[in-house]
Amino acid sequence: MIARLWPIFRRDLALLLRGAQGRGGAALPLLFFLAVAMLYPFAVGPDARLLSRTGAGVIWVAALLAAILPLDRLVEPDVEAGLFDQWALRGLSEEVLLMVRIVAHWISFGVPLLLAAPLAAGLLSLDGGQLAMVEWGLLLGTPGLAAIGVTIAALTAGLRAGAALGGLLAIPLTVPLLIFGAGSLQPGGEGGLGLLAACSLVALAVAPFAGAAAIRATRE
Amino acid sequence: MVEKDPKFKNMHGFANPARFLRLARWLMPLLLGVGLVLAFGALAWGLLMVPPDRLMGQTVRILFIHVPCAWLGMAGWSTIAVSSLVELVWRHPLAAIAARAAAVPGAVFTALCLITGSIWARPTWGTWWVWDGRLTSYLILLFLYFGYIALAGAAQRDAAAGGGASRVTAVFGMVGAINIPIINRSVVWWNSLHQPASITLGKSSIDPTFLWPLLIGALGFSCIFGGVVLARMRTLLADIQAEARLRRKAMA
Numbered sequence: 001m002i003a004r005l006w007p008i009f010r011r012d013l014a015l016l017l018r019g020a021q022g023r024g025g026a027a028l029p030l031l032f033f034l035a036v037a038m039l040y041p042f043a044v045g046p047d048a049r050l051l052s053r054t055g056a057g058v059i060w061v062a063a064l065l066a067a068i069l070p071l072d073r074l075v076e077p078d079v080e081a082g083l084f085d086q087w088a089l090r091g092l093s094e095e096v097l098l099m100v101r102i103v104a105h106w107i108s109f110g111v112p113l114l115l116a117a118p119l120a121a122g123l124l125s126l127d128g129g130q131l132a133m134v135e136w137g138l139l140l141g142t143p144g145l146a147a148i149g150v151t152i153a154a155l156t157a158g159l160r161a162g163a164a165l166g167g168l169l170a171i172p173l174t175v176p177l178l179i180f181g182a183g184s185l186q187p188g189g190e191g192g193l194g195l196l197a198a199c200s201l202v203a204l205a206v207a208p209f210a211g212a213a214a215i216r217a218t219r220e
Numbered sequence: 221m222v223e224k225d226p227k228f229k230n231m232h233g234f235a236n237p238a239r240f241l242r243l244a245r246w247l248m249p250l251l252l253g254v255g256l257v258l259a260f261g262a263l264a265w266g267l268l269m270v271p272p273d274r275l276m277g278q279t280v281r282i283l284f285i286h287v288p289c290a291w292l293g294m295a296g297w298s299t300i301a302v303s304s305l306v307e308l309v310w311r312h313p314l315a316a317i318a319a320r321a322a323a324v325p326g327a328v329f330t331a332l333c334l335i336t337g338s339i340w341a342r343p344t345w346g347t348w349w350v351w352d353g354r355l356t357s358y359l360i361l362l363f364l365y366f367g368y369i370a371l372a373g374a375a376q377r378d379a380a381a382g383g384g385a386s387r388v389t390a391v392f393g394m395v396g397a398i399n400i401p402i403i404n405r406s407v408v409w410w411n412s413l414h415q416p417a418s419i420t421l422g423k424s425s426i427d428p429t430f431l432w433p434l435l436i437g438a439l440g441f442s443c444i445f446g447g448v449v450l451a452r453m454r455t456l457l458a459d460i461q462a463e464a465r466l467r468r469k470a471m472a
Binding site: 173179210217 | 308356360361363364366367370371374375377378386387388390391392394395396398399402
């Protein structure tokens with residue numbers, strides 16, 4: 001099983017990182033994330049105290065918006081090309097394939113955000129302690145964001161209006177991650193990290209099954 | 221491709237579900253009529269005859285609309301979730317239609333609940349909106365409804381154009397059901413975290429003078445909800461029937 005999944009994982013990761021076959025690569029959400037962090041000081045003015053008080057929350061909003069960006073390229077091209085049908089003929093279930101894709105998506109989306117967060121923290125005048133909390137929060141929250149992203153991508157893969165719907169469907173589902181992620185930044189809010197991890201785990205547990213049901217539904 | 225699929229033949233069989241339509245034909249006006257009488261009676265009772273509350277004063281009367289709307293907003297998504305489960309597991313086409321039909325009335329009740337709650341909160345809490353657990357999770361419910369309605373519309377347009385994919389709507393309906401227990405428990409969970417006790421105001425013990433019009437109002441609003449869902453189901457079925465007849469004529 002692992003021997004059959006490994007090449008698929010490498011392919012998913014290469015496509016998501018590099019961007020090919022009509023997909024933008026990992027750079028697109030990353031640049032978007034940094035662009036939001038850069039725009040915010042223009043909008044509220046460069047007052048360092050205000051920035052450091054609100055900046056960590058802005059990083060979370062930027063991460064959420066960046067998660068919406070790649071939705072229409074996560075699953076749709078492979079459904080369109082019939083790859084999931086080919087995999088199903090070879091006896092690979094959609095659940096397993098989507099688990100692989102969630103991991104690949106997290107590496108191509110979550111890890112770059114973790115690496116870019118210090119840069120955003122510099123733009124938003126965050127101190128070391130705040131940055132550490134943001135990094136912990138993103139580390140625990142981005143797997144959940146990746147799982148929800150893949151689910152929504154699978155739900156909209158068979159629809160012609162899918163790309164436009166992705167954001168509307170994803171936002172209400174990702175709000176708990178934002179609440180606990182940003183909530184953990186308040187003084188004494190470290191407990192939010194545990195709840196954030198819980199939300200991520202729920203999303204990771206539900207996502208492969210919901211997404212697989214959606215992909216199978218596109219066959220009818 | 222659609223016509224050859226045996227499942228869709230079944231769908232066309234159900235597109236003329238005589239039994240459901242026979243039931244709905246007399247049940248729908250009955251539910252709507254009884255619901256309107258009960259709801260207006262309970263509202264008149266609540267507005268004219270119930271004395272002002274000791275703490276909330278006259279604003280207590282908003283709750284006779286607010287509380288049934290809140291229950292039905294959640295009942296609407298529960299209907300969607302249960303119907304979606306039936307649709308996915310047993311492939312019952314009426315369940316699919318019931319889920320689609322419950323979305324818009326559910327969203328309307330959810331919006332009414334948020335609006336009336338906001339009007340009530342202005343004099344009582346001194347603010348239109350608080351970001352506390354109950355309000356936030358309920359606002360998320362409204363956005364889930366918006367997403368569901370948009371998704372159902374897109375899936376239906378694709379199905380009309382010859383594609384499949386109506387069952388993805390059911391998957392989203394079941395995923396969104398995660399929010400229902402969160403709304404239900406939010407008062408308990410968030411009290412323990414940060415919320416001052418304002419939201420449990422008057423919840424612990426409701427005087428019978430307030431309780432009876434509230435319960436009768438809830439029953440009336442529920443009947444209206446059921447009647448509207450049945451009416452929408454009949455409309456959706458009529459659409460499917462007209463579509464099928466058109467296709468038959470085109471083939472003949």
